[in-house]
Amino acid sequence: MAKLYSSVDLLRTPLYNLIIQQKAKLTEFSGWEMPVQFGGLKLEHQAVRTDVGVFDISHMGKFVLQGTQVISSLQSLVPSDLERLQRGQAQYTVLLNSQGGIIDDIIIYNQGKTETGKEKVVIIVNAGTTQKDKIWFLEHLDKKTITFKDLSQEKVLIAIQGPQSILKLQPLVKEDLSQLKFFGHLEGTVLGKSAFIARTGYTGEDGFEVMVDPETGQKLWQSLCQTGVTPCGLGARDTLRLEAAMSLYGQDIGDGTTPLEAGLAWLVHLDSKGEFIGRRILEQQKAQRVNHRLVGLQMEGRHIARHGYPVFSDGNKVGEVTSGTLSPTLEKAIALAYVPRALSKVGSTLEIEVRGKLYPTKVVKKPFYRSLNRPYN
Template sequence: MANQEQIIQSLARTPLYQLGVELKARLTSFGGWEMPVQFSGISREHEAVRNTAGMFDISHMGKFTLQGKNLISQLQPLVPSDLSRLQPNQAQYTLLLNPQAGIIDDIIVYYQGEDTTGTQRALIIVNAATTNKDKAWLLQHLNQDEVQFQDISPDKVLIAVQGPNAIKYLQTLVQGDLQTVKAFGHLQATVLGKPAFIARTGYTGEDGFEVMVDPDVGVELWRKLHNVGVIPAGLGARDTLRLEAAMALYGQDIDDTTTPLEAGLGWLVHLDTKGNFIGREVLAQQKATGVQRRLIGLQTQGRNIARHGYQVLSAGKIVGEVTSGTLSPTLGYPIALAYVPTQLATIGQQLEVEIRGKAYPSVVVKRPFYRSKNRVTN
């Protein structure tokens, strides 16, 4: 018991932590943080995001600002995506790769444009558990004489307002037209009379926004959204939502031993339009010869849930492992992601998953498992 108390006391807390306590949220340890896993129940929170609107405290995520006269060209060798295509107020979901093309982290680069002096500015959002690793990697590879790097992670609150009615609830508190913001677009705006960064991004498969503000503004924004009916949601619903949308979770579905081509993230690899970048040789080879394994979507028979770490079987032999799995609240049946040999990754392929010592029939299905009709596109 003493050890458990010591662990809890050592966990970081976001500026919105006390709001979770007030709402009697169930808390859990996640990536070194004490975070709400649920407020009113995972199913209710999940349903709110799919049908109306929910909000998440994602202040634990890493937040870096960068500026410099050659910022984009400095970042280009660090990611497989062509950042030179970004226009001001556009963003790119991409990856930091090691020399073996393993994924150090999945990140979003928000390009804010260039001022009259030629200085380019960007915001990078990274995963909470990898913030220090990512920071060290970026500082190691960027020319710090040319790029000013600032870690603003502790200084800002980040709230994700997600769901088909997210814009309706948020717009009343924002000075600036959110309807003009396209998917992966962003803008500097005013929230409750204070400066804010707002992006049309999220991790739920629904339309929505992520709002970055000072901590005191974040607390007031959370309260006002709650008062008008936006449902507070925790990590439990965030996980079921992102899994239905087949969005990878770093540390489970992708890590520094998986490459983008193995993970089904080949659309982020722009070999034809950009020059050299870390991991390029490995990816070029994999594209030419094919990968040995792939991340697949699985649907398991009945209501038997294939959890992280469960073994995938073919003809009674172990061929892979489940990375994420849940009972889909929207679809009503179990879904999972798993790595298997490429020859078994065809849609319709019959496999089995070992659950509590018994093999259950499963079939490879198309990803994403669920596609919202409410999402905006460019």
Template sequence: MANPKTEARKPPLSRTPLYELCLEQQARMTAFSGWEMPVQFAGISQEHQAVRQQAGMFDISHMGKFRFQGEGAIAQLQALFPSDLSRLQPGEAQYTVLLNSQGGILDDLIVYYQGTSDTGVDRGVMIVNAATRVRDKVWILPHLDPQRVKFEDLSKTQALLAVQGPEAVTLLQSLVDADLSGVKAFGHLEAAVAGQPAFLARTGYTGEDGFEVMLEPEAGKALWRSLLAAGVTPCGLGARDTLRLEAAMALYGQDIDETTTPLEAGLGWVVHLADKGDFTGRSALERQKQQGMQRRLVCLQMAGRNIARHNYPVLSEGGEPIGIVTSGTLSLSLGYPIAMAYVPTEYAQVGKQLQVEIRGKHYPATVVKRPFYKRPSL
């Protein structure tokens, strides 16, 4: 039985501006990172297939949303990230990570660079994970000169929707006063959506094309209703998880955390050691690169219908415990179970035969190339 005193100390769950609209669509709600969020509407399989085949929309207003503006802001942020932000041109973005001094990942996020004025004022947006928003802000602020850079936390004052799928851009275009066809992947712009100002980015967490749209709460509600009327399927966290895992995108807190480095996690492409100066965690990553990784995050294809879940043991072909599953599910697009896991480097080669322990029994697994699913070329 729950302790009433403990229950009383729990802060109430936050609700997004789209909460009531989700309930109208019969959403099943769940607690997630301090928010009451839809886990599914019509069903995970139906929502998953809608995103793969037509278009789905997600309420992701729980995500952390920061805006920065000020003289030399990008240069000041450089010390925080292993990625070289000076490469960014206006309208471009960088997926990257915040690191601790040991090279462990404090969060993964996207930095959107909006440009620099003639007076040297940089403008940009960061979208971070809901669970780490407060910690991220505490980590970032000391690196910014408050006299020169204005930093705003818009997390609870803006709605954020993700519209994803092969038909997503076409359906969204009818509501936007700017041409979206020329916006490249990880490109972004400010435009009017149904007559209201919005920030639109061609990014997402599903492996499909689409946009993430940040705008005022009432405008967000209007956009949700318009997309619903256009036939876009409402989707919850359940489908978001199966979609992102097929695309081999990491989930913070499961696949990556403070105990994992970007090099171990297959995110070496965000580490630009040769192109930039010092940053938090640099010496640890240099050391790891010199000495070689002891483990790597790999993609596994399970045999039969055996689903490997989070924290299930990974074994060598001979039955020796060697690693741990971080994420696993039945791939609804491919028709077989998939998983990601950390294993010693010598077991990380594509084609390597391993096993996963599921309820006391050992089942075959094969290391495969990432991602599991890649959307068809246009």
């Protein structure tokens, strides 16, 4: 992931100086200068799988919407039924264009009604699509009834991930985190300051994401690291999410792929909601079935399939790898790729071209790894 880059004009999170002090290796990511690793990718990956790690994810887009009928207004922009969300619940979903393509994958947190009776919603989006998403929301939401705040560069967002995450975070939080269900969230108190706390993450493990002001964020980062929590970079974040078969926007999903093609059919609630952008295309795809699908692949040897490597069947190119790595947990080379529907069945044998040679691979069930510690409730 690391590459040569110029730090000129790159954005930096409020944790940048602390990360520099910890001698992190830096890289450019979506216009931000971010840590790719601290003590080493495998060490950081293993810490999250067996103990706990902490990530600076302040580069993510952070929006707050307040007003009347916020949830019902968002209904027309996503294929998921948001009306079933209760206060304190969240929904992972996708913004769609008119062709059913994915503008971005996002999480919508329903915070219920404020003291003034207005609905309040927090939305976390990808760093590289923050401006695009902001424009999309402002174009499609009623500015007279809904206020839109972009807190992307005003707040720190920290992810504490791993089976021991609650033990490390709880001493710093006033509220009882054990009462927070998976994909639950609350307005709480961290180190004596107000904070947004969600039991969500991008690693496939149990964990929390905490949004606070910069000063509190710096203190939280230091406090966690002082108690033995392993600081982690984007390198481990990528291998962790790929083992859990979580899509990366811009590689595994994008404007040209629909949620049905991307294996995200569970986000599409055609039967329980009305009109939304892209619905007609998804209805057609559901009726006729998609032409190609995103599948999980496992190499039979240790040759690693990387992003962009071609996939073959009987000598013919049939697809392309979107993400690939050597899984630190499984110690096997794994990948995601779009292939024709006829070749997408688990057990199908394909080949991937690695440095000019073809190597066998097999379609396997996703996710590649499923944590026994994650609270699926």
